Amino acid sequence: MSFDPATLKFNDAGLIPVIAQEAGSGEVLMLAWMNAEAVARTLESRRVTYWSRSRAAFWVKGETSGHGQELVEMRLDCDRDCLLVQVRQTGPACHTNRRSCFYTAVRDGAEVELMQAEEF
């Protein structure tokens, strides 16, 4: 069956949540959002392209930071309302210069920081 981004289920803002996962290690890096055009651009260019809700603009991950994501595979879920992109991440995924945005754990009722910012 051929894939058409318009067949995905977008929220009222026309967006779908996208989980980015490092293809090699399986580490979950971040969650961001795409509209249908960002999905199409990502598949076409193989450079993961989100929709920035704060800037209301396309966001080619790494275009300014150099910390881009090369698409290895895109998957969709059973409800067609969430995407998983398996990527090769260059540098840290997080704007805090940590490898993953999920660097804080909740342990015994307290927040514990798991990762240090990388140096550049």
Next chain:
Amino acid sequence: MSFDPATLKFNDAGLIPVIAQEAGSGEVLMLAWMNAEAVARTLESRRVTYWSRSRAAFWVKGETSGHGQELVEMRLDCDRDCLLVQVRQTGPACHTNRRSCFYTAVRDGAEVELMQAEEF
């Protein structure tokens, strides 16, 4: 720093997206939603508890299907607007009886099914 679910950033519906990942393999299983009370119940009971948007009710994963998720660790992201739960999943996570909800890949412009439903 002690953790208070009320300090997370919820959307206009009072919900936060939650990525569930198998703790051992790193496989991403599903994305669902929690409100602040579901976050608290999950941490307290160690049984992952979502908010079902379709039923508008708490959803203790596996309570009816038996396919529950035991919480290994909860993490939050840099913006405090997404959670990652690393879990031990009993049986398939997906309501289609597949291990993960992300069983469809987009390859060369076509949808490709990667997993079979498990038999019970």
